[in-house]
Amino acid sequence: MGRPIDARDWIFEVNDATAECETWLPIENLTSFTHNPGENEETADTTTFDSRGYYEQDVMQRGATIELEGQYAIDPRTGEQMPGQAYVDHVWTPQVGIDSRNLVRWRHRSQDRWAVWEATVTPDEQGGEVNDKTSWQATFTRCARPYWAPVCVEVAA
Template identity: 65%
Template sequence: MATPGTPRPIDARGWQFEVQDLSASTETWLRIGLLTSFSHNPGENEETEETTSFDSDGFFEQDVMQRGASLSIESKYAADKTGKRDPGQAYIDDVWAYRLGVDSRNPVRWRHRSQTSWVVWDATVTPGEQGGGTTEKTSWSATITRCGKPTSVPVTPPPAGGGS
């Protein structure tokens, strides 16, 4: 039995992912719903330069020249009976995924429900494949690639009337 205060593994289902709706007149974050899995790759797009020289005495040396990261999120394609999509999925598919050049960037944030701050990225998105078989629900996925240095902001309670 673990003693109180002993670190324990956290549930994967406790992670929350949101995308900022840049078309809204006020700061609006949209939850990405019905996630079934995610993968955070903090070494994605890392670039190194070998610095081994005769002075290295036969030991390898390198410098990191570029840091990168990505999030792969998977879900079920979500819509209600009227066809209204999950707000986060719909924004990614219908708004963000079609933007190019400098407009292709969009803020995203994510955290575990036990954490008191959000990790915030300026990022690009690559939509994933959608599909399914006869007895399956339709899949949905996206890969979010960080651009620049990550930041963090404290979790604040949602305003009266909902939102995040």
């Protein structure tokens, strides 16, 4: 019998498209995520008289989203927003057209490969009440076919 995995062990990172070398920034201080693998799916009804009263369809378009929720996070030493959240909020979100696409990757700590999406991002609500921490949210919408990449362990020189 299998064992359930902890939701807190999912890792989400965004690609810093402004960096000279491939750079992935972790999105920190997350409290929940929702992966919707059927979002934006489109189907075509293929039911005919030959279907004998049973519905038939073909999937014409696949889609997916990941919604991340957490707490707005700063580096206590510098007061700057943490790099992953800051990249989403200040570099990726303002982009439009072809520049609105970037890469996001995610995996569970127990997995040896990343799911990598070309995606767009939509910032979601931020806020809080008197005794709350400030919230942070973003929704990533997959564009095109996903791919998988191995987890590479970097060795310090």
